Amino acid sequence: MNWDLIEGKWKEVKGQVRSKWAKLTDDDIEAVAGKKDELIGRLQQRYGLKRDAAEAEVDGWIKQV
Numbered sequence: 001m002n003w004d005l006i007e008g009k010w011k012e013v014k015g016q017v018r019s020k021w022a023k024l025t026d027d028d029i030e031a032v033a034g035k036k037d038e039l040i041g042r043l044q045q046r047y048g049l050k051r052d053a054a055e056a057e058v059d060g061w062i063k064q065v
Contacts, residue, residue: 010034
């Protein structure tokens with residue numbers, strides 16, 4: 001699945017995001033609102049990841065969805 005589809009179906013996939021990254025709060029998930037860059041930024045904050053590591057996490061997740 002590509003990010004455009006995820007963005008369009010955000011309400012459907014945000015439960016999967018919660019399951020995958022449990023440290024993200026409901027406020028984080030609402031703030032992301034389907035924006036990939038925002039999700040990467042929130043992962044950096046909550047998990048202490050560097051940008052490239054957070055991006056790799058998101059890209060890996062996209063392939064599984």
